[in-house]
Amino acid sequence: MAMSPAGVMEGGAVPARPRLLTELLDRAVERHGDWTAIDFLGRTWTYAEIGEAVRRAARGLQDLGLKPGDRFGLCLPNTPYFVILYFAVLRVGGVVVNFNPLYTEHEIDHQIRDSGTRMIAVPDLKMIHSKVAAVAEGSGLETIIVCPMADILPPLQSIGFRLFKRADHADVPRDDRHVAYTSLIARVADPTPVARFPDDLAVLQYTGGTTGIPKGAMLSHANLAANSAQMLVHVGGERPFQERTIGVLPMFHVFALTTVLNFSVEIAAEMILLPRFDCPQFLNTMRRTKPTQFFGVPTLYVALNKVPPADLPDMSTLRACVSGGAPLPLEVRETFEARTGVRVVEGYGLSEASPIIACNSIEGVVKENSCGPQFPGTRLEIRGLDDPHQIMPTGERGEVCVRGPQVMQGYWRNPQATADCFVDGALRTGDVGYLDDDGYLFLVDRIKDLILCGGYNVYPRTIEEAAYHHPAVKEAIAIAVPDEYRGQAPKLFVALHEGQSLTPAELHDFLAERISKIEIPKSIEIRDALPKTLIGKLSRKELVAEEAALRA
Incomplete structure (x- = not known):
């Protein structure tokens, strides 16, 4: 890697031609078919079986009518079904749309409509099926593939x-x-080959990007x-033994999609999948499987620090223990x-970059409060906040921008948002940072107002708009406040219409029916009025300053 005179860091080339994702699985099956591919709560599958x-x-999806370019939703926790259907959809030229199973009906409905998802698993x-079924007809969803949990559990757990x-x-x-699902995989015939290309x-x-509107x-x-x-390349290449990745991060999250799924298959690692984070279960699984790789968000490390x-x-x-998804506090x-x-080493990325663009070295120098140098084959640029066409000198702050083979093609059916997200061909992250003389990236502020809750992006606008649905609410502002467990949590401030009454508990219950659990405010404060700018727009910076002063 080399540092230019200005605030730009260029990484070395990645020795890989553009590839189809299914090539990763094909190679693992061909070279290590007898290796364990998945351990799910103690039940295992080899790469040949997967x-x-x-x-x-793949044959079954084609029989159902899935064609190249069709969108297929995965609304699944970490299970063998996720891995199998992910690669099957890609095998026949389909497009995977990741759904968080904790989404509300409204969120699922919006994403199905916006993406044009035809089928979903x-x-x-x-708790998951009922939400999808409720919106299926109105959203245009044609097919729901139902995956039985009992069929993938170890025998005794399956009976229970x-x-x-x-x-x-x-x-x-x-x-x-x-x-x-059993009907889907009933036929033994091969799928019909379809033309596929790496740029597909x-x-x-x-x-949510910078607006909070999901894209x-x-x-x-x-x-x-x-x-x-x-x-x-970052971890130092393949080892002569099989790696074991403990996968508790949900694979519908892009950080886990790359590290727990794609990268594990790339090196034919054993994926030790857990459907959710349950601390006793996680600890017992660690004892039983002795993993060599762990990719987590700060929330997980906070939870583990509380274990006696x-x-x-x-x-x-x-050997590899990486934190991402949100800033990792030094004390944690x-x-x-x-x-x-x-x-533990900290990395940094965003959904628009697949997601990793920087990470501290697994074995080399780690700098405190830095998310490390650029990833191999990646170019980081620090651009002026006032003039994004200006590259800032080393050590000076600006917007972090990135170029690399992992950068997205753009936003689905949203050319304006795509144009706004790039400057001179570089992807704008919306984060403020600087590069030191060694090319290490330090983040110092966020342009976006998003709230990072345990590795998930929570958008103030989503919470505010849900609050506005209550007839008593006149004004609403959501901000981030420190949270010992999740890193950050939302706090909601509201002002009421004249003559209306509403308690924080009542508003909390109202919101619980409209937004997901991760978006529910940690606290709600009702005020006579909320701060505004000179032209009358609601302003959150005063509330952020107030909260900071209270905690100081």
Whole structure:
């Protein structure tokens, strides 16, 4: 890597041609078919078995009418179904649309409509299936593939789930819209080959960007495969033994999509999948499987720091331990390292870049409060806040911009947002930072108003608009406040219409029906009036300053 006189850092080339994502799986199956590909709560599948399931599922999707370019939704927790259907959709030229299973009906409906999703896969869990089924007809969704959880559990857990978790089971109607996963993979015939190219769209990864209105970042096969190849260079290449990746980060999140899924398949690692973070289950899984790679968000490290020392498993097998998704407080990193003896490095990225653009070295120099130098094959630029066409000198602050093979093609059906997100061909991150003399990136502020809750982007506008639906609410402003567990959490300020009454508890309950749990404000404050600019626009900076002063 080399530093130019101005604030630009250029990384070395990534030794990989543009590739299809399915090439990663094909290579793993061919070279290591007998290796364990997935461990799900103790039940395992080899790469050969996953490859065969992908082949059958691809045939089944074609039989259902999925054509190249069609959008297919994955509304699934971390399960073998996610891995199989992800590669099956890509095998037949489809486009994966990632859905957070915790989305509300409104959020699912919007994303189906905006993306044009024709088919979607869900588990046979009432809490997920019911939301998708409720919006299916109105949104234009044609097919719901239902994936039975009992079929992928170890034998005893499967029996227990069938007998004692009946209340959690979805009531799946027998209609033309619903298709059982077992029916999907019933045929043994090969899928019909289709023309596919690395620049084809592979994934629509929805992100709020600077406005809070969800937009689909268009990530091609080449984009995502490049970020996986960059990851391989970053960690020092493949090892002579099989790596084991503990995957508790949800794969519908782009950080996990690259690290837990794509990169693990790239190196034929064993993916140890957990459907959600349950601390005792996570600790027991660590003891049982002894993973060598762990990719987490600060929230996970905070949670692990609270585990009594006697309950912590031996983590000495971890070679790569990376934090991303949100800034990792220095004290959290130092505490984790002191308690476990495992080194944690921090990285930085965004959905629009597949997502990683910078990361501290796994084994080299780590600088405090830095998210590291640029990723291999990546060019970081610091551009002027007043003049984005100006490259700032080394050490001076500006907007972090990036170029590289992992940068998205643009926003789905949104040319204006795409144009706004690039300057002179470089992707604008919306974050303020600087590069030091060694090319390490330091973030100092955020242009965006988004709130980073445990690695998830929470957009103030989403919370504010939900609050405005209450007839008593006249004005609403949501800001970020520090949160010991999640890093940041939303706080909502509202003013009421004259003569109206509303308690924080009542508004909390009202919001709980309209926004997801991660978006629910940590606290709600009702005021007579909210601050405004000279021209009468609501202004959040005064509230941010007030909160900072209170905590100081």
